[in-house]
Amino acid sequence: MSRERFLENPFYVLGVRPDCTRAELEREGQKLLGMLELGLPAAKKYQTPIGEAERTPELLRVAMAELRDPHKRLLHEVWAQLPAETLAAEPNPHDGSGAHPGPGPWPDAPAALGFGAKK
Amino acid sequence: MTLLIIGALVALVLRKLWTKDGDGEQAESQEDFRLSLQIGGWLLLLGSLVYALGELPRGGVGWLLVPLGLFLLLLRPLLLVEEVFLPRGWVKATYRGARIGLWASRDRRGQALLYANLALLRAPKHHDPRDDEAYLAERQKQLPGGAASLLAASLLLARREGLPAVVPLLRCLDSVDPSVKPAWAMAVASELLVVDAVRLGDWPKVRRLSADSPSTPLLAFLSACAQVFVPELEGGQPVPPLSRDRLYWLWLKAPQKQHLWWLLEKAQDHALGRPANPQQKQPPSSARSGDNMADPPRLDAALAALGRLWQTDALQVTPEQLRLVGDKWDRALVDKATERLLLTRALSLAIPGTEQKTQQALRTQVVATLRSYLGQGAVPIRKLFPDGKLPQPSVLAEAALQVRAELLEQFESATTQLEERTTDKRELPWLDEWREWAQVRDTYQRIEDFGGPEARRLAWTSLHRQANNWACWLWNARSEKVLANAVFRFLLREAEALGDDRSAQLAKKNVGSGL
Numbered sequence: 001m002s003r004e005r006f007l008e009n010p011f012y013v014l015g016v017r018p019d020c021t022r023a024e025l026e027r028e029g030q031k032l033l034g035m036l037e038l039g040l041p042a043a044k045k046y047q048t049p050i051g052e053a054e055r056t057p058e059l060l061r062v063a064m065a066e067l068r069d070p071h072k073r074l075l076h077e078v079w080a081q082l083p084a085e086t087l088a089a090e091p092n093p094h095d096g097s098g099a100h101p102g103p104g105p106w107p108d109a110p111a112a113l114g115f116g117a118k119k
Numbered sequence: 120m121t122l123l124i125i126g127a128l129v130a131l132v133l134r135k136l137w138t139k140d141g142d143g144e145q146a147e148s149q150e151d152f153r154l155s156l157q158i159g160g161w162l163l164l165l166g167s168l169v170y171a172l173g174e175l176p177r178g179g180v181g182w183l184l185v186p187l188g189l190f191l192l193l194l195r196p197l198l199l200v201e202e203v204f205l206p207r208g209w210v211k212a213t214y215r216g217a218r219i220g221l222w223a224s225r226d227r228r229g230q231a232l233l234y235a236n237l238a239l240l241r242a243p244k245h246h247d248p249r250d251d252e253a254y255l256a257e258r259q260k261q262l263p264g265g266a267a268s269l270l271a272a273s274l275l276l277a278r279r280e281g282l283p284a285v286v287p288l289l290r291c292l293d294s295v296d297p298s299v300k301p302a303w304a305m306a307v308a309s310e311l312l313v314v315d316a317v318r319l320g321d322w323p324k325v326r327r328l329s330a331d332s333p334s335t336p337l338l339a340f341l342s343a344c345a346q347v348f349v350p351e352l353e354g355g356q357p358v359p360p361l362s363r364d365r366l367y368w369l370w371l372k373a374p375q376k377q378h379l380w381w382l383l384e385k386a387q388d389h390a391l392g393r394p395a396n397p398q399q400k401q402p403p404s405s406a407r408s409g410d411n412m413a414d415p416p417r418l419d420a421a422l423a424a425l426g427r428l429w430q431t432d433a434l435q436v437t438p439e440q441l442r443l444v445g446d447k448w449d450r451a452l453v454d455k456a457t458e459r460l461l462l463t464r465a466l467s468l469a470i471p472g473t474e475q476k477t478q479q480a481l482r483t484q485v486v487a488t489l490r491s492y493l494g495q496g497a498v499p500i501r502k503l504f505p506d507g508k509l510p511q512p513s514v515l516a517e518a519a520l521q522v523r524a525e526l527l528e529q530f531e532s533a534t535t536q537l538e539e540r541t542t543d544k545r546e547l548p549w550l551d552e553w554r555e556w557a558q559v560r561d562t563y564q565r566i567e568d569f570g571g572p573e574a575r576r577l578a579w580t581s582l583h584r585q586a587n588n589w590a591c592w593l594w595n596a597r598s599e600k601v602l603a604n605a606v607f608r609f610l611l612r613e614a615e616a617l618g619d620d621r622s623a624q625l626a627k628k629n630v631g632s633g634l
Contacts, residue, residue: 002488070468102322102348109318110282112378
């Protein structure tokens with residue numbers, strides 16, 4: 001669903017604003033890599049407009065590499081215009097305003113009702 | 120002694136009959152023969168009952184067991200299978216018991232295998248199913264190919280690949296000849312389809328499917344819940360509300376009650392506190408979320424709308440939500456502030472002149488995102504654009520057209536594959552032939568659901584010739600008559616619905632060839 005545009009946006013991964021300088025990016029990236037290496041819990045998660053995600057050294061390196069290319073950076077900047085705070089959730093789709101009224105998906109229904117391999 | 124002789128004669132006849140099973144050419148005469156046997160069985164019951172009653176005054180109480188046993192055998196031949204073997208998950212006993220109990224039925228092996236597969240699904244968790252699966256897979260190879268056989272094979276497939284993998288196969292059952300569609304097997308198929316809709320949380324679909332299905336305790340309960348959650352279907356009449364007691368009673372009769380308790384509670388709560396007026400529209404998301412209150416930049420509003428879409432389950436997305444996202448992006452992409460932002464940032468990054476290219480790339484990414492939502496097929500074009508016109512330029516319209524083109528391309532590739540296989544005379548096992556047909560039909564249905572009658576007509580042009588040739592080959596060279604007949608029936612239905620008289624005549628002639 002292309003959620004990666006938010007979830008893996010390099011600016012959110014690095015926790016910096018889109019108008020930051022190249023030096024700031026590098027400094028922040030190195031700092032976070034160091035923190036991850038030390039196993040500091042503060043560096044393990046980052047915030048995006050659609051929720052929290054897990055930060056890994058690999059993701060950090062990819063983010064830094066992406067932002068070194070100014071053409072790619074410009075596009076990422078557009079997607080990172082929203083502050084890194086979770087957007088206010090929409091009203092519950094099951095309250096009658098969603099596509100389908102009634103309870104939401106029930107993935108275990110086949111197994112529970114005798115039509116799927118038991119888990 | 121007389122009864123013993125008659126019994127031996129019946130056994131001999133039955134033995135002869137079983138050895139003929141699967142021979143489709145003599146199906147009709149066998150049907151008559153089986154009916155004669157059933158009548159013979161009832162006469163035997165009557166005779167033995169009279170004899171047993173005559174023996175009673177002389178103290179021969181034991182003789183009563185003979186008519187009693189015969190009575191049970193004739194009235195509920197599958198009593199042991201349904202009440203003992205199947206619920207306990209005894210696969211082999213279920214298969215053997217069902218084969219004996221279904222002695223007078225067509226597609227006896229297929230039906231027995233279906234029972235056995237249901238038993239496998241109900242086997243206790245600690246039971247190692249590998250031996251039973253191998254046993255069923257071995258028997259599946261010998262199936263004659265009726266609806267019960269297909270359903271049995273589908274259940275085995277569902278166990279391995281999950282229920283969604285077999286739903287297209289189950290949908291194909293609607294065009295199978297009624298003479299090879301036992302009612303109880305069709306009820307199982309309906310239950311599977313309804314359970315899949317419950318899995319997706321698509322309660323309007325649960326209501327529609329259960330309304331056209333044979334009544335079973337599970338379907339009755341799920342249908343009642345659907346009536347509570349969806350009192351009014353699109354274009355239909357509202358149903359009167361169900362009482363809590365009625366729901367409770369249906370739950371009591373349903374199988375797997377322990378797993379349905381939460382649903383009963385939800386339905387009862389919903390029945391009590393149903394929204395006063397289902398017609399009452401919610402205010403648009405933009406008004407609710409306060410996006411426009413401080414009049415933020417249009418790009419931010421568009422990003423926020425897309426972010427909210429990503430927070431929603433793909434199957435729960437509404438056409439209004441998609442329209443809102445599309446509108447916001449259409450405005451944001453031509454907004455002066457967006458242009459200014461791109462221009463200044465491009466200058467800061469020392470890449471002047473790239474803003475147009477970036478804007479185009481942004482548009483492409485937005486269209487791709489919307490396309491991934493539309494590709495699920497849950498929101499048809501007519502709901503996205505209720506006035507029937509696709510606005511241009513619009514990211515949503517572009518995404519919708521791309522999805523339609525993709526579906527048509529996918530469909531054409533599937534029908535071409537059929538045609539090539541027919542020309543090369545490349546055979547597949549019977550179940551794989553069914554799966555290929557199910558895939559073609561599924562794509563055809565998705566095209567119709569998404570693109571409406573216009574897209575359906577486009578798809579029909581590449582369907583009827585290829586599918587007809589393939590089905591003729593199946594009929595003439597492969598003797599896969601049940602599948603070929605199902606294809607002809609489907610083609611006839613479509614030709615009639617689309618007013619294609621020539622194709623309808625041909626399909627009618629082919630359907631008339633029977634099984």
